[in-house]
Amino acid sequence: METKRPLILITNDDGHAAKGLHKLTALMRTLGDVAVISTDEVMSAKSHSCTIHEKLRVRLIREEAGFVEFRCNGTPVDCVKLAYQKLLPRNPDLVVSGINHGTNAASTVVYSGTIGAVVEACMNGLNAIGFSLDSLSPEADFGHTDTAVLQITKRVLKKGLPQGVCLNVNFPKRSDEPLKGIQLCRQANCRWVEYFKEQFDENGEQYYDLSGELVSDDIVSGTDLFAIRSNHVAVVPTCYDWTAHACLETMKDFETISI
Numbered sequence: 001m002e003t004k005r006p007l008i009l010i011t012n013d014d015g016h017a018a019k020g021l022h023k024l025t026a027l028m029r030t031l032g033d034v035a036v037i038s039t040d041e042v043m044s045a046k047s048h049s050c051t052i053h054e055k056l057r058v059r060l061i062r063e064e065a066g067f068v069e070f071r072c073n074g075t076p077v078d079c080v081k082l083a084y085q086k087l088l089p090r091n092p093d094l095v096v097s098g099i100n101h102g103t104n105a106a107s108t109v110v111y112s113g114t115i116g117a118v119v120e121a122c123m124n125g126l127n128a129i130g131f132s133l134d135s136l137s138p139e140a141d142f143g144h145t146d147t148a149v150l151q152i153t154k155r156v157l158k159k160g161l162p163q164g165v166c167l168n169v170n171f172p173k174r175s176d177e178p179l180k181g182i183q184l185c186r187q188a189n190c191r192w193v194e195y196f197k198e199q200f201d202e203n204g205e206q207y208y209d210l211s212g213e214l215v216s217d218d219i220v221s222g223t224d225l226f227a228i229r230s231n232h233v234a235v236v237p238t239c240y241d242w243t244a245h246a247c248l249e250t251m252k253d254f255e256t257i258s259i
Contacts, residue, residue: 005032005033005066006031006032006033006093006094006157007032007033007034007035007088007090007091007092007093007094008028008031008032008033008034008035008092008093008094008095008096008153009034009035009037009080009083009084009088009092009094009095009096009121010024010025010028010034010035010036010037010038010095010096010097011036011037011038011039011076011079011080011083011095011097011117012024012038012039012076012097012098012099012100012114012117013039013042013043013044013046013075013076013097013100013112013113013114013116013117014039014042014043014044014100014101015038015039015040015041015042015043016038016039016040016061016071018038018101018138019101019138019139019140019142020098020099020100020101020131020133020140020142021036021038021098021099023099023142023145024096024098024099024131024149027146027149027150027153028096028153029066029067030150031150031153031154031157032093032094032157033066033067034066034067034068035067035068035069035070035083035087035088035092036067036068036069036070037058037069037070037071037072037079037080037082037083037087038069038070038071038072038079039071039072039073039074039075039076039079039113040071040072040073041073043075043076043113044102044112044113045111045112045113046075046076046077046113046116047110047111047112047113047116048077048116048119048120049075049077049113049116050074050075050077050078050081051074051075051078055073056072056073056074056078056082057072057073058070058071058072058073058082058087059071059072070087075113075116076097076113076114076116076117076120077113077116077117077120079117080095080117080120080121081120083095084121084124084126091126092126093127093157094126094127094128094129094153094156094157095117095118095121095126095127095128095129096128096129096130096131096153097114097115097117097118097128097129097130097131098114098130098131098132098133099131099132099133099142099145099149099171100112100114100130100131100132100133101133101135101136101137101138101140102132102133102134102135102136103132103133103134103170103228104130104132104168104170105132105134105168105170105187105188105224105225105228105234105236106187106188106189106190106214106216106218106223106224106225107187107188107189107190107191108190108214109168109187109238112130112132114130114131114132115130115168115238117130118130118166118167118168118238119166119238119240121166122161122164122165122166122238122239122240123240125163127156127157127160127161127166128161128166128167129152129153129156129166129167129169130166130167130168130169131145131149131169131171132168132169132170132171133145133170133171133173134170134171134172134173134228135173135174140173140174141174142174143174144171144174144178144179145171148169148171148179148182148233149169152167152169152182152233152235161237162237164239164240164241165237165238165239166237166238166239167235167236167237167238168187168224168235168236168238169233169234169235169236170224170227170228170233170234170236171228171233171234172228172229172231172232172233175231177231179231179232179233180230180231180232181232181233182232182233182235183227183232183233183234183235184235184236184237185222185223185224185226185227185234185235185236186222186223186224186236187223187224187236187238188216188218188219188220188223188224188225188226189216189217189218190214190215190216190218190225191214191215191216192212192213192214192215193212193213193215194210194211194212195210195211195212196208196209196210196211197209197210197211224236
């Protein structure tokens with residue numbers, strides 16, 4: 001009897017034309033049947049937002065044996081929700097997001113639409129991986145990511161992930177040196193030093209552009225930022241439980257407050 005190929009759902013937050021999405025699609029098609037549901041436009045920094053007050057629309061772009069492609073006017077989270085609830089014949093065996101143009105290491109995951117889609121899948125019991133590259137260039141070189149993407153994906157397809165856990169995978173920008181390997185690590189602590197630049201539109205009305213720089217004093221061994229800067233692939237097991245478990249005992253005195 002022929003073994004059923006796994007069903008892999010792909011989404012992203014860089015829009016349907018992104019080079020990283022096309023790379024991930026090509027790689028996943030070697031491993032299983034693929035459904036792509038990409039965003040119409042760039043949805044970077046949309047985090048876990050979803051559409052509730054606007055009309056959500058999906059267009060079928062292409063369909064053939066083992067492959068289907070849709071585009072959605074919503075967010076990456078919308079894409080995942082629509083996929084498993086409405087568009088696919090069954091739940092996907094794996095959800096992958098990316099490959100994002102730009103790193104999603106350290107606390108940038110809080111803002112990331114790429115990781116928002118992964119967390120949405122994880123919350124609904126689906127295995128999920130987010131892939132990102134430390135380059136914002138639309139023409140970024142993804143050629144060094146192939147082997148690691150395939151091997152990490154194969155491992156998850158075979159063994160799955162713990163309940164409530166997804167993966168945030170970050171690649172360094174391609175260099176003259178080959179990747180040194182994979183490091184399982186924790187999310188580094190960081191912050192954005194931000195500033196708003198005042199601009200004026202064609203009507204003379206003022207608006208603001210947000211820009212900033214990622215700053216961290218936690219680029220130490222065992223963190224994702226350290227791994228990336230040492231030319232390793234950083235793999236961070238990530239969860240959606242935001243409870244500060246370590247504080248549940250140390251802050252027990254809150255229960256003694258009279259109200």
